[in-house]
Amino acid sequence: MKNTRPSLDEYFLRIAKEVSTRATCRRAKHGCLLVKDKTILSTGYNGAPPGIPHCTDGICIMINGHCERCSHSEVNAVCQAAIKGVSIENATAYVTGEACLECIRTLLCAKISRIVYIKDGHYDFPEKEEKLRQLFIEVSGIEVVPYEI
Numbered sequence: 566m567k568n569t570r571p572s573l574d575e576y577f578l579r580i581a582k583e584v585s586t587r588a589t590c591r592r593a594k595h596g597c598l599l600v601k602d603k604t605i606l607s608t609g610y611n612g613a614p615p616g617i618p619h620c621t622d623g624i625c626i627m628i629n630g631h632c633e634r635c636s637h638s639e640v641n642a643v644c645q646a647a648i649k650g651v652s653i654e655n656a657t658a659y660v661t662g663e664a665c666l667e668c669i670r671t672l673l674c675a676k677i678s679r680i681v682y683i684k685d686g687h688y689d690f691p692e693k694e695e696k697l698r699q700l701f702i703e704v705s706g707i708e709v710v711p712y713e714i
Contacts, residue, residue, distance in 0.1 A: 573603065574681050575714055577659040582683070584608045585661045589619035590635040592627070593662070597638035599646060599677070601656040607649070609641030639668040643675045657681060663711075666694045669701050677707065684711035 571579065577598050584596030589612040599607040613619045613634050625632040636644075639658060646653045657679040658664075658672055664680060665688075672680060690698065702709055 574659070574710070574712055577605075577657075578661070578681065578683055578712055578714055580605070581608075581659045581661050584610050585638070586610075588612055588635075588638070589621045590625060590632050591620045592625050592632045595638040595661045597642040597661070598659040599642050599653045599656045600659060601653065606651050606653055606656055607642045607646035609638045609643070609645055611635045611638050612641070637665065637668050639664055640671050643671055646675075653677065661685075663688050664698075664709075665690065666698050666701070669698050669707075673701060673705050673707060679708040679710065681710045681712050684713050 577600050581596040581598045584598065585594045586596075588594035588596065588610040593611060595611050597609045598605055611632075614636055617634065620632060620634055626634040639660060642658070643653065654676040655678045658677050658681070660668075660680060660682040662685065663682050664672065669680075701707075
């Protein structure tokens with residue numbers, strides 16, 4: 566009998582996709598899991614901060630093609646870990662899309678050691694942002710893994 570068991574990366578990315586179903590931004594729906602030693606430490610999805618109306622309750626606040634009402638899934642996952650007092654140092658972030666510059670910075674500040682994301686095309690980040698993203702990834706040594714599921 567052939568083993569059809571998914572790899573751990575695929576398993577956690579599938580869960581991140583399920584987490585993304587809670588996202589409240591109309592523009593994009595993303596989810597993030599922070600995992601260490603095969604244990605989910607925290608989850609996050611893109612949505613408005615607590616006490617702020619969600620995009621689904623009104624409209625997205627768009628500036629330069631990005632919704633400014635919502636925090637990204639990576640930031641929300643890091644914040645949830647902080648609220649609960651959970652150490653995420655050296656964890657892996659499983660994300661449903663490629664991390665933007667702000668999310669790369671956030672994950673580096675939180676000492677995340679690896680980012681695995683669903684490769685679903687490439688975001689067209691502005692050139693300056695893309696150069697900084699790549700510089701931060703290269704200099705920090707964080708492992709970034711695109712994954713197809």
